[in-house]
Amino acid sequence: MSNAAPSSAGGAVPGNNFTGSQQPASTSSAAPTTSAAASSSGTASNNQNLNQIVTDYLLKKGYRRTEEIFRQEVKDIDENGKPKENGDGTTSAKSFPAGKYLAAFKHFDVWVQGGLEVYKFELKKFLWPLFIYSYLRLVKQGSSAHAHEFMEELRGRFEKSHPDEVKTLATITLPPHVQDAVIATTYLSNQYSIPLSKSLAATLFSFLEREYDQGGGIIIDLITQHIRVDSVDRGPIEPFSFEAIYRRSRQQDLDEVDVQEGIPGMPGHSGLMNRTLLDEKAMLKLGPIQMESELREDVVAELEEEDKLHPPRDGYRSLVEEFNAMNPVKKEAVDSPSEIPYPPSRARDVVMEMQKTRENRDRFKIDTSNGAQGAGVTIHMWTFHNHLGAISCMDFSKDQNYVAVGTVDSYIRVWSVDGKELKSLIPTDKTRSNNRKLFGHSGPVYSVAFSDAITNLDRNIYEGMPHPESKPDTRPSLLLSCSADGQVRLWSLDVWACICIYKGHDGPVYSVSWSPYGHYFLTGGWDKTVRVWSQDHSTAIRFLVGHDTAISAITWHPNGSYVFSASDEIDKSIRMWAVQDGQCVRIFNGHVEFISALECTPNGKILASADIAGNIILWDIEKGTRIKRCRGHGRGGIWSLSFCVESTVLASAGQDCTVRLWDVEMPPEGRVVNQQDGDNINAAGQGDAKQPGQAQSASGAAGTGKKKGKEVMITPDQISAFPTKKTSVKKVQFTRMNLVLAGGCYQPETQDAGR
Template sequence: MSGEVRSSAEAIRALLEHFRQKGFKRAELALLHESAPIDDSDPNIAKSNSQQLEPIDTSVSQQIDEELRKVILLMNRSGYSGPDPRIELHRMESAYSDLRDWIDGSLDLYKTELHAVLYPMFIHTFLELVRRGFSDHARAFFDRFGTEFRGGELEQDNNQLSSRQKELFSIAGISSYQHLLENETALLFLKNRYELYLSPYAFELFLGFMTDDSSRMFMLRTVNERCRIERTSDVSSSSSDVHQRGGFLAESERNGMLKKDVLWGRLKPTQYLLPDTIEENAKGAGDGDDMEEDEEAQKPPVVEADGTISASHVPLPKFRIGAKGIEMPDDLKERVALSSSNLPSILCHTFANTSGCGLNSVSVSKDGSVVVGGFQDSSLRFWDCKSGASTTCVGHQGPVYSTSIALDNKHALSSSEDGTIRLWNLELKTDLVAYRGHNYPVWCVSFSPLGYYFASGGHDRSCRVWCTERTVPLRIMSGHLADVDSLTWHPNCNYVATASSDRTARLWDVRTGDCVRIFGLLNGAVTSVAISNDGSRLAMGGEGGVIDEWSIAAGTKIQSFHGHSGTVW
């Protein structure tokens, strides 16, 4: 009987500790009342009872074993109030320090991948100290242990900081619980699981250390609630590789998307060109032909042997043969194969003396005849490359960050810090419509390869697909954990690729609005993304100067290109 009593007492003691940590005062006192009658002869207990809780019927408590009643009463009389906050503070700091020292003393074979665990543990320990009101200790903890992650003192110039340094720079100013709730980086860590990769033996070593001492319970709980550990077959020995693989990306989510088929092929000319003659337009008007077309429409689109898709998911605009800016079937045949002796030609435009006016964005038309620039003073400037004439237009209420020119060279789009996208008529030199939907600055905007549709991305972490005829978005793609910094359309107009500061690029299905591929993680924010002309490959670049090439169909990395010393824009 005494063993059962001790077990029950320990369970109740654990519940009381949990209630006091969470601040559930009424639940705590209710448990004490239900577990044992309160001895009102003790003035401290009587006072506490009268101030904090209404009188409760204690008839059920009378049935509790006498020895258990004495244990609970003793806990109450002795002023048991859970762990002392100062003791908890010391435990949290000591647990992190012990983990750090243990990893530094580990075998070199596993030290690198184990060291990746320290970063999320450091962030969550700092945030927990702030949450519990230990602001001064949190600042001391940050200054003491944060140096190894930020590589020295944090600089103010964000262009010179890595993604990890930017995260540290963002949370460095948190000094209260209210600051924590308003900080985007802190919420990113608190609302998402940090992905970690450990080899099986390193995982066993880490788990053994965490469970070896009960004082490390906070760290173990953090790993369980805030992290996701993926066990890999290989042992990572490169610190850059470990940093690149760790982050807010679920490997299971990415692998699940690989089961979705992607129509990566090109469009057939018949899918966007109108028949050239009346005879061709009237061809296939019989009932039998209509039936065949209906059967063809019911078949799921596929990528055919010639690299084209059998049908498009998305309704496409139709053009007559010879329409300006539309690629004809004969154009494909006249292309010259690229080689070391046949390099592609490049048209470059140089803008001089732009430091004073703040040139943020430049777009060049497909035929190179029109150039559009967006400026910091909220203005746009259009240049006619043939005549050299230029026109300045104003309509936005903030800096213009991105521009895009339509196929007809008569219209252009611009996105701004004011959260709007504007459609401009280059002949009338004025804006025609403002598209509102983003709640924050819009960093990028782009017409689809065939016009009519366009996409935008911004600080609200979403990508939106629009058409020029409507002022509300047709699709909203949400999934990135940080700003959408860049985007591009797939050549067949069925997909949009986005690049984000969360170190990933994503491919979105325009018809459904779903994410069908995740590419990454890059070693830093992804600031640029492009898709090959045949639609089979995607390239992404960003901080660190590395460009990664990916297979869209397989969702796997093909190769990486190194050479840049700065960010790839």
């Protein structure tokens, strides 16, 4: 038996090949199966042992960072050396080694930077979402070492365009952070929308497929999960492409798909943000605030007395009728905002409401329904001479008695418009002058603003009555200013001194504005914040945070319940905030240049914004959409906007040395005008200076004049243009009587931006 076994197992018996070969075959088939099972178990065990040996060795040698990276690498590998599956059986998020994300991003970036110049503008839009989604994926899957390396290597190229977001991302280092951070949940729960030309989309995905193993696979996976590519049937979009030139010639702006670019709720994505706000029924209450009942009764009683003493002329309403029309009593004022607390009314408030009613009734009525063929609007222009370029800002008081300027030399100067001396309530102050200087700031003054005022009544309505105010003074009593020194100062125009300093902004404060009803005021600064203050608090009562860059312009809604702010540089967005709770309720996005001025219509329905490229955009506040764009100013900046009482005409003042009037209700269309060829435009005459260093006056109705200049686009909604004699206009203001005040600085060396 022992001799037969080797023969039977080792070879075939002659003549019995089938039987002799069958036994070894059966034995052979069983042996490999057993061997493979043992090998698999041994391999898994060996892999685990080997990993542990390598880890121990690295720790023993002190290579802790290398050990951490190695541990992160093997964490994503199972016992067979394959990528671990997710809970749903997929491996999409973990099918790529963590160390490959940085190389994939760099490889894609090199391809974008080395491509054709005409394609770079659109392809670069992918870099930011790829950066943020790659980093969040690395953190979420626990690859903290690779995430840290990824962030440190690439954050420099995004810190200028997305400083706040990069700073916030860098604090997300552990998987639980991804669940808690708002920026992470916002990006991961939404797809990042990118518009892309059809021809370029094919080129992009062809490259990614070709370079799949060099990182293209990772990019494709990120795009598939987190980025929505909106294919657009158009040529490449970049500032000097044929498509861009064509669109500019047709006065076309962004496509709807361009407006939707980005992530809902994040900067630069106004279209979806507004749509989200509207879907969430963030309804605005744009109606006027209901007047305090006690104040209303006092005003009506006094107006009835006025009507008896001075009956209205034929065709004019009585003062009581005018007041009731201006301040209707509504049982259910659904469009009136929640009441914001104001100090109790005084005798001064009664007199001011009476005068506002009189001026509203007797104002010059502006009617644009006749195609602007009616009487021209009168503009009163003030020119400042011998200022040596020091004037940085300007404001007129609402009673037209004062004008104030801020200077880069850190002081403020106030003039009386009629040349009368400015008196002080301090008995020892014997100064006899028609102007005063206010010192206190330690940097350039960027904005000044008078408190509300109005021309006083001809008689004393409290005469013979035991009232503490024999005749309430309706002149402006306060002046606000802000400066590069980071301070906001409140000045008394009764004693000509600073009575309060408001601190809180980190860096320069660029804009300051009084609330329509006084007591509260608004500031915007370099620190990207907008703040609401009250006179009786030394600290801000509202912090409005959301802009990406410094605040360039601010304004109030006429009912005092909302404020608007614009941001410069990268952001270029306009935000609307509710004062009651500090929430952002609208975002307006469309400017591509520095936004230099904001103004809201008296009826509270339209917002106007202007930029340094000479564009004025009108926005529908309720819908959050653009109405039209007005063009006519040359480059250099539009520094001031103001609406007439009827909200139908807009006045603008610019660096191109013109004041222009616009028909708000005319639909948007355009025509090209070459001003050098003698296009007739309405102009205001300007008087000669009388005294150097003093504000001089000149007024005139619309006339005819010529102005040299380059070919500019003038939309037909421009009613008239008023050129000055090399005077850049810093301030324009409609009065309650629909007279236009304007002021600027004479600069002989100034080259007209529109010439």
